[in-house]
Amino acid sequence: MSEQLTIAMPKGRIFDEAAELLRQAGYRLPDAFDDSRKLIVEAPEANMKFFLAKPTDVPTYVEHGVADIGVAGKDVMLEDERDVYEVLDLNISACYLAVASLPGQTPSTIAPKVASKYPKTAAKYFKEQGEQVEVIKLNGSIELAPLVGLADRIVDIVSTGGTLRENGLVETEEVVHITSRLIVNPVSYRVKDEAIEEMVERLASVVEGDAE
Ligand SMILES: Nc1ncnc2c1ncn2[C@@H]1O[C@H](COP(=O)(O)OP(=O)(O)OP(=O)(O)O)[C@@H](O)[C@H]1O
Numbered sequence: 306m307s308e309q310l311t312i313a314m315p316k317g318r319i320f321d322e323a324a325e326l327l328r329q330a331g332y333r334l335p336d337a338f339d340d341s342r343k344l345i346v347e348a349p350e351a352n353m354k355f356f357l358a359k360p361t362d363v364p365t366y367v368e369h370g371v372a373d374i375g376v377a378g379k380d381v382m383l384e385d386e387r388d389v390y391e392v393l394d395l396n397i398s399a400c401y402l403a404v405a406s407l408p409g410q411t412p413s414t415i416a417p418k419v420a421s422k423y424p425k426t427a428a429k430y431f432k433e434q435g436e437q438v439e440v441i442k443l444n445g446s447i448e449l450a451p452l453v454g455l456a457d458r459i460v461d462i463v464s465t466g467g468t469l470r471e472n473g474l475v476e477t478e479e480v481v482h483i484t485s486r487l488i489v490n491p492v493s494y495r496v497k498d499e500a501i502e503e504m505v506e507r508l509a510s511v512v513e514g515d516a517e
């Protein structure tokens with residue numbers, strides 16, 4: 306029997322789709338997995354142990370080797386460079402990062418203010434566009450910033466577009482398409498290669514099957 310895999314799973318939005326994908330790949334996860342408040346969940350039949358982490362913290366657990374594997378949004382992976390392998394696009398929790406502002410807004414200063422939960426990604430995007438901006442880091446409710454005059458524009462995640470609409474904001478540019486990724490600790494990839502390669506193959510065939 307191959308070695309047990311430890312997996313950092315994001316709580317919240319991504320969790321259900323990631324758990325469903327693992328089940329479709331043939332891994333038997335305990336029923337209690339989905340509703341429990343426990344942060345460490347053993348799945349003996351799958352020979353796996355899960356850590357339930359905040360989505361933005363998943364790469365930290367994997368980079369430090371505490372978890373062999375993790376599931377993380379591409380948004381999180383783009384924001385901070387990590388010493389992990391991104392081995393598979395799971396094609397779940399799709400959304401995109403976009404620039405938005407109040408309609409008819411003309412930037413008020415030479416370096417307009419841009420609010421975002423993703424300051425590095427936002428700064429990189431505007432630099433690539435040849436635009437000088439001042440980025441203001443916020444942790445949530447990003448759409449509030451232009452409404453109250455904290456920023457001229459925002460860079461934030463759009464899924465249904467409902468939050469932008471309800472707050473009277475319009476999307477002006479799409480920055481990047483986002484899906485969740487399977488990430489692997491480089492040392493684990495060498496040491497537990499058999500179990501990890503099997504997992505990647507099994508998940509890949511589910512993802513490819515879903516895409517057909
Ligand atoms: N509409 C959406 N808004 C935010 N994230 C989304 C959306 N749709 C898919 N995602 C994905 O889900 C992840 C965030 O999940 P969730 O909203 O559960 O976390 P959170 O608790 O808001 O994150 P954080 O760790 O930043 O507090 C993102 O990294 C992104 O990849």
Ligand SMILES: O=P(O)(O)OC[C@H]1O[C@H](OP(=O)(O)OP(=O)(O)O)[C@H](O)[C@@H]1O
Pocket residue numbers: 444445446447448461462463464465466467468469
């Ligand atoms: O296009 P939509 O389907 O409306 O989804 C996008 C919204 O969802 C996210 O916020 P979240 O609910 O995570 O709350 P937050 O503002 O606290 O980050 C994101 O930051 C947008 O505000």
